[in-house]
Amino acid sequence: MKKLFNGIVWMLLSGCLLSCSNSKRISAEDTAWNTADSIRQLIIAPVxxxxxxxxxxxxxxxxxxxxxxxxxxxxxxxxxxxxxxxxxxxxxxxxxxxxxxxxxxxxxxxxxxxxxxxxxxxxxxxxxxxxxxxxxxxxxxxxxxxxxxxxxxxxxxxxxxxxxxxxxxxxxxxxxxxxxxxxxxxxxxxxxxxxxxxxxxxxxxxxxxxxxxxxxxxxxxxxxxxxxxxxxxxIINAPFWNINPVLCENVTVRNVKVVTHGPNNDGCDPESCKNVLITGCYFDTGDDCIAIKSGRNEDGRNIARPAENHIIENCEMKDGHGGVVIGSEISGGARNIFAQNLIMDSPNLDRILRLKTSSLRGGVIENVYMRNVEVGTYKEAAILCDMFYEKPGDFMPTIKNITVENLNIKQGGKFGVLINAYEESPVENLKVINSTINGVKIPVQSNHTKNMVFENVEINGELIDLSKIDKSVKGEFEKF
Structure with missing residues (x-):
C-alpha cells in the first residue's frame, strides 16, 4: 500500500511538473501575443x-x-x-x-x-x-x-x-x-x-x-x-512605393488591394512608425508586399525612431520579393512586430518572412512573431535572416528573438530556413514551432546562430534534428 501511495504521489507530482513545464512554454508564446492584443487597443481608426x-x-x-x-x-x-x-x-x-x-x-x-x-x-x-x-x-x-x-x-x-x-x-x-x-x-x-x-x-x-x-x-x-x-x-500602377507612412503614429491599413508590378512597387512600407495595423489586405506587387523600415544609414541612426508595435493579419500575398519583410532601410531598428493568419501563394513570391540588413545599416531587429501562415508555394526561402543585403560598413546589425509558429507550406522553393549572419553577431533566439515545409531543396542552411530552436518542425517529410543540420552546413555559405 505504501508503495502504491508513493507511486500515486510521484505520478501526481510528475504530472504537475510536466503541466508546469508546458504552461511555462505556452505562456512564453502567449505573453508575446498578449502584447499584440495590448498594442491593438492603442490603434484606433479616426472618425x-x-x-x-x-x-x-x-x-x-x-x-x-x-x-x-x-x-x-x-x-x-x-x-x-x-x-x-x-x-x-x-x-x-x-x-x-x-x-x-x-x-x-x-x-x-x-x-x-x-x-x-x-x-x-x-x-x-x-x-x-x-x-x-x-x-x-x-x-x-x-x-x-x-x-x-x-x-x-x-x-x-x-x-x-x-x-x-x-x-x-x-x-x-x-x-x-x-x-x-x-x-x-x-x-x-x-x-x-x-x-x-x-x-x-x-x-x-x-x-x-x-x-x-x-x-x-x-x-x-x-x-x-x-x-x-x-x-x-x-491601388494600381504606382511610380514607386505604394503606401509609405513615415514617422507616423496610429496607422490603420484595412482591406486595401494593391496590384502593381513596377520597379520598387512595395505594397505597404510603414517607416519609423509606431502602432500600425495592416489587416485584410491583398498584395500582388513588383517588390516586397509589406516591408517595415526605419530609415537608411545616418538618417535612420540620427533620427533614431524605430519601427515598433506593428500587427499584420488576415492578409493575402501573391507576387513579390517577400511577404512580410523587415528592412533593408532599418538603421533605426524594429521591435514588436506581429504577423498572423496569412495566406501566401505564388511561384513569383521569393520569401515568406525576410529580415534584411547589413553592417552599413546597423540597427536592432527584435521581437518578431509570426504564426498561422498557409503557403501554397514560393521561390527562394521561407525564413530568411540576411545581414549581408548591402555592402559592409561599421555598424554591426542585430537580429534576435524571432518566433515562427504554425507555418505550413505545400511546395517550397530552394531553402526552408536560410541564415547568413556575422560570427560576432549571430542570429539569436530564432524559434520555429509546429511547422511543416514540403518540397524544398535545402531544408536549413545557417552559418552563425545562437540558441536556435526547432520544435516539431517537419521538412520534406522528416522531423528536423538541428544538431545534424548544423554539422551539415559548416564551411562555405551558399547564396541564392
Whole structure:
C-alpha cells in the first residue's frame, strides 16, 4: 500500500511538473501575443464629421482629360476649414495632380470612382519634404501627401491609378525591363548623390532633388502625422512605393488591394512608425508586399525612431520579393512586430518572412512573431535572416528573438530556413514551432546562430534534428 501511495504521489507530482513545464512554454508564446492584443487597443481608426464636400461642387468635371487638381485642393481646404468631414469622389474618372490631405479630412472614393494621376512632372512641384528609400530630401510631391496632419483617411471602393508604366515613371529606374533604353535619363546619379549627402550630414532641407534627379515619388506618403486610416481602395500602377507612412503614429491599413508590378512597387512600407495595423489586405506587387523600415544609414541612426508595435493579419500575398519583410532601410531598428493568419501563394513570391540588413545599416531587429501562415508555394526561402543585403560598413546589425509558429507550406522553393549572419553577431533566439515545409531543396542552411530552436518542425517529410543540420552546413555559405 505504501508503495502504491508513493507511486500515486510521484505520478501526481510528475504530472504537475510536466503541466508546469508546458504552461511555462505556452505562456512564453502567449505573453508575446498578449502584447499584440495590448498594442491593438492603442490603434484606433479616426472618425469624421458627417459632412460631405463633393469635388464636382468645386469644379471637378467628368472629362478625364481635364485636370481636377484645383477642385481637389479647394474641396479639401473647405472640408478642413469647416472642421472636417468627407471629400467625396463620385462615380467617374478624374485626372489630377498630387493631392495633399489636411487634418480631419477623409478622401472618400465612391463605388465606380477612379482617380488618375497626372504625368506632367510640373504638377508635382513645388518640392516637398519627403523620404526616398529611407533618406530625407526635398523631392517631387508624393501622389497623395500629408505633412504634420492629424485624423486623415483615404476610404471607399474606388481606384487610385498612379498612371505609371514602361512609358512613364518606371524607366527612371534604369532597367530595360521597365522601359529604359541607353541614353534615357535615370535615377542612378541622384541616388549616389543623395546617399553621399546623408553620409556627409547635409541638412535634409538642403538636399534638393526633383528636376534632373529622376527620383520617383511614392504613391501615398503621410509624414509626421497621426491617426491615419487607409481602407478599401484599390491601388494600381504606382511610380514607386505604394503606401509609405513615415514617422507616423496610429496607422490603420484595412482591406486595401494593391496590384502593381513596377520597379520598387512595395505594397505597404510603414517607416519609423509606431502602432500600425495592416489587416485584410491583398498584395500582388513588383517588390516586397509589406516591408517595415526605419530609415537608411545616418538618417535612420540620427533620427533614431524605430519601427515598433506593428500587427499584420488576415492578409493575402501573391507576387513579390517577400511577404512580410523587415528592412533593408532599418538603421533605426524594429521591435514588436506581429504577423498572423496569412495566406501566401505564388511561384513569383521569393520569401515568406525576410529580415534584411547589413553592417552599413546597423540597427536592432527584435521581437518578431509570426504564426498561422498557409503557403501554397514560393521561390527562394521561407525564413530568411540576411545581414549581408548591402555592402559592409561599421555598424554591426542585430537580429534576435524571432518566433515562427504554425507555418505550413505545400511546395517550397530552394531553402526552408536560410541564415547568413556575422560570427560576432549571430542570429539569436530564432524559434520555429509546429511547422511543416514540403518540397524544398535545402531544408536549413545557417552559418552563425545562437540558441536556435526547432520544435516539431517537419521538412520534406522528416522531423528536423538541428544538431545534424548544423554539422551539415559548416564551411562555405551558399547564396541564392
Amino acid at each position: 469624421f464629421k458627417n459632412v460631405d464636400f463633393k469635388i464636382t461642387d468645386y469644379g471637378a468635371g467628368l472629362d478625364s482629360n481635364i485636370k481636377s487638381t484645383e477642385a481637389f485642393r479647394n474641396a479639401i481646404e473647405a472640408c478642413h476649414q469647416n472642421g472636417g468631414g468627407r471629400v467625396i469622389v463620385p462615380k467617374g474618372t478624374f485626372l489630377t495632380g498630387p493631392i495633399h490631405l489636411k487634418s480631419n479630412v477623409n478622401l472618400h472614393l465612391e463605388d465606380g470612382s477612379r482617380i488618375v494621376f497626372s504625368r506632367d512632372i510640373d504638377d508635382y512641384k513645388p518640392l516637398v519634404f519627403s523620404r526616398w528609400e529611407g533618406m530625407e530630401c526635398m523631392n517631387y510631391s508624393p501622389l497623395i501627401y500629408a505633412y504634420e496632419q492629424e485624423n486623415i483617411a483615404i476610404t471607399g471602393n474606388g481606384i487610385l491609378d498612379g498612371n505609371a508604366n514602361n512609358d512613364y515613371w518606371w524607366p527612371w529606374k534604369a532597367k530595360k525591363e521597365y522601359g529604359w533604353k541607353e541614353g534615357m535619363p535615370n535615377q542612378l546619379a541622384a541616388v549616389k548623390k543623395l546617399t553621399q549627402q546623408v553620409k556627409d550630414l547635409v541638412p535634409a532641407r538642403e538636399r534638393i532633388h526633383g528636376d534632373g534627379s529622376y527620383l520617383r515619388p511614392p504613391f501615398i506618403q503621410p509624414y509626421l502625422s497621426k491617426n491615419i486610416l487607409i481602407a478599401d481602395v484599390k
